[in-house]
Amino acid sequence: MNGEWDWDKELATCDPDFYKHTQTLFLLLHVNGLAYQAKSMVNYDPVDQTVLANEQVDSDGKSWRSGAQVEKRMLKQWFFKISDFRQELLDDLDGLDWPERIKSMQKNWLGKSEGAKIKFGITAFKHKSIPDVEVFTTRPDTLYGVQYLALAATHPLVQTLAAEDTNLQTFLTELPNMPPESKMGYLLPDVRATNPLAFEKATPDATKASLPIYVASYVLSDYGEGAVMGVPGHDTRDHAFWKCNRPDDPVRVVVAAPAQDVPAVPHVPFIQPGQLTSHSGPLAGLSSSKAAQEILRILTKHGRGEAAETWRLRDWLISRQRYWADATRAHILFQAPVSEVLEWDENKIAGVTRWMRRLYDHLHEWRAEAGFLGLECKFGFTRNTAASGWRFIRSNGEMGMTRVLQDTPQAFGNRFASTPKNYFISFAIDDDKPLSHPGLVEPHQFVESLRLENARKGNHPETGREVLYPLLMDLAKEGNRESKKLWRAVQETIRIFHYPYPTEDGTLEMLTPDTLKCSVQVNGKLRCVVEFDQPESILKGEALEDWVVKGVLDSPEWKDKVGQKVNVREAKKTIVVKGGKLVNFVM
Known part of the structure; x- marks a missing residue:
């Protein structure tokens, strides 16, 4: 990128005089528990035998360097424990003089959500003991409406079952090639989940029924615990997934607008908070906020759930880093x-x-x-x-x-x-x-x-x-x-x-130009841009308005493009902005 450097000041990261400082900093982080090793699912290039970032995997699931089909592997990696500082990162955004859009992006990247962690019991007919599946949700008021569970490909239960299920292995291999909006799911055979409210006597029979469990591409391994509860009646994505995989099964509606027991728009999920319907059993009639509190009380009492928060931010995997250097800088500056x-x-x-x-x-x-x-x-x-x-x-x-x-x-x-x-x-x-x-x-x-x-x-x-x-x-x-x-x-x-x-x-x-360019609008819609003599600075109010209107009407741009269609003399109001740089004729 035509970069120029003073080679007398060159340094190399492989120089002991340089990396001794890197080692000192790393050891300080490690001693204080801020650098650690853990297993993680990564993109692995079997030809180059290296871990790839997501950006280095093309739309066909192949490495951009070797062209090999990228594999998902569980490997031991080094991490920096940046999650310890997530609340500070979020709080300190308010003190930054950054554009609001950038701060909003940072908040979404941190991804703080408040809700509940809920445990679903698991029954696997070919396995004696399977741990509960824990999900995070911001809508515990919809727990009566759960009709399935969906797991990420990296969830421990999926990895355990894949060792014996060749069809699941095939699905997991094809999963990276599926588009992000894919509604395809793999139904785990002989495995069912139980709603934690099923143990309550007054719970409706529909909620007590066992739940199917799917592996789904839309479930992110880095959000919550890599598992979500599917509520087709109250989530757009869950609704689309359910209709794709269980088109003949009805959708259960457990929350509706006040004084309604069904959603106002049929076949469309009701995603706003509201009032619990008769499908919510003993909590029917409660508002979403009060129902959430009561459900959390029940779950906490039996050790099946608790109030919680989760973050999208995860610890920083540092085993694979790249140096973008001048190419990135030039790209950003020019774009x-x-x-x-x-x-x-x-x-x-x-x-x-x-x-x-x-x-x-x-x-x-x-x-x-x-x-x-x-x-x-x-x-x-x-x-x-x-x-x-x-x-x-x-x-x-x-x-x-x-x-x-x-x-x-x-x-x-x-x-x-x-x-x-x-x-x-x-x-x-x-x-x-x-x-x-x-x-x-x-x-x-x-x-x-x-x-x-x-x-x-x-x-x-x-x-x-x-x-x-x-x-x-x-x-x-x-x-x-x-x-x-x-x-x-x-x-x-x-x-x-x-x-x-x-x-x-x-x-x-x-240094004032002799002419002025004026954007001309009719009822707020841009019709043309004209150019006329610059009005004198002493012109204000009606005098300036008259000057601008005359300049517009006398311009060839107005005559050729708009004048024959619009008679601005009949305008109800003429609005001149920025000294004549914009005029709006309200007809």
């Missing part, structure tokens, strides 16, 4: 702001390389056409320091570039005040608007905006150079070797990190 959700995509790396090649070609063509001189921006003029003269900014496009340069230090200076030599900014000159995100270089927007055509539309070619320099400086700070090569091609005397970064000179408010 999206840090607040956006971003999935790893190998193909995007090729796109980054193409982008750098385009920038290289573009810069050399620009240089061949115009050359580059040292410039300073001030009061709508740029000073040619080589010729000791002043040049007037000749076009809106050129003014837009200069305005971005003046807006950038103001937008980012305060954010990076603690590290003034480490600004990471982006430039985009499209439509005279800076499209940038603090802390992120966005070259893909820059290249699409800064084309040779802009320079040929009256822009002084030196202005484009004023924008290119800071872009190259930002890329160089991200460790991009190619940016330094480009710099040497256009600046032969001053090294890249010695060149002054753009600073404010007080001219930003003076």
Whole structure:
């Protein structure tokens, strides 16, 4: 990825002077019980004989390196006990100045849930003694409606039975290749479960009946105990699974809206809390919250359940780690702001390389056409320091570039005040608007905006150079070797990190474009974007509204696309926003 490093500062993790510190830290963790070994179900490549991360297994269940069919194996692995800090991790999110979407993702990753752990007795006709299966649920009020149990492929009971059941072995082999939304399940033969409420005299007969047990792909081994109670009447996923595997068996509804004994919508699970129905026996008529409390009281009394919380976060398996390095950094910087959700995509790396090649070609063509001189921006003029003269900014496009340069230090200076030599900014000159995100270089927007055509539309070619320099400086700070090569091609005397970064000179408010682009809506729906003369700053209220309406009606964009269909003179209301950048005609 065109990275550049100072090899005098190279270190190797295999160097004893380095890994002695790693060993010291690891031993400290181990002594304090924060590093330990345990068996875990992993993705195993039989050809490379190594453990693979989930991302290294393709959609066909094969290794992305060797192409071998990946196997599920129970192997001893090393873990870091990060689960000890899960509550602190959750609590401290509130104090972070992060986008809410990112904090929400972190909370979901931690996955704290409050509910109950419930034990179901197991009867296996070919086995003398089988341990209870423990499930976690956030809805103990639906316990009367349990119609099956579903287990993850890694559940101990499944592994025990697979040793003697060849059909189960085949199912487990095919399971990784099933899509995540698969409703297929394997019914464990000669094995049944018993609802813990079955021992209560007043419990309805339907709840006392033994329950089938399935192995299902939708059950996650890292949630709860790798087992769930199936309640088709009150869970969408359970309902779909039941209808796929037991289409002829009725769905039992044990919770409904108040004053109803059946769900309001037939054949659709009732997933909200409500009031227990007659199928809940002695608890019929209680609200979900009160019924949950009573059920927990009964279960706790007989040692069949208790209130509990569970977390999606599991201890960190460290036996298989990868070093993503510069490829990941470049991929993230080129794709999206840090607040956006971003999935790893190998193909995007090729796109980054193409982008750098385009920038290289573009810069050399620009240089061949115009050359580059040292410039300073001030009061709508740029000073040619080589010729000791002043040049007037000749076009809106050129003014837009200069305005971005003046807006950038103001937008980012305060954010990076603690590290003034480490600004990471982006430039985009499209439509005279800076499209940038603090802390992120966005070259893909820059290249699409800064084309040779802009320079040929009256822009002084030196202005484009004023924008290119800071872009190259930002890329160089991200460790991009190619940016330094480009710099040497256009600046032969001053090294890249010695060149002054753009600073404010007080001219930003003076660099106003002659025209204004206005998004035009009709009843809140965008119909076109028009361009007209910039209104004077003194125009306010009705005067500004009249100016904007006239500019819209006189524009060719409005006349060609909308004017013949909509008569805005009949609008009930005209709303002008942001000084004329948006207008909405309410008809």
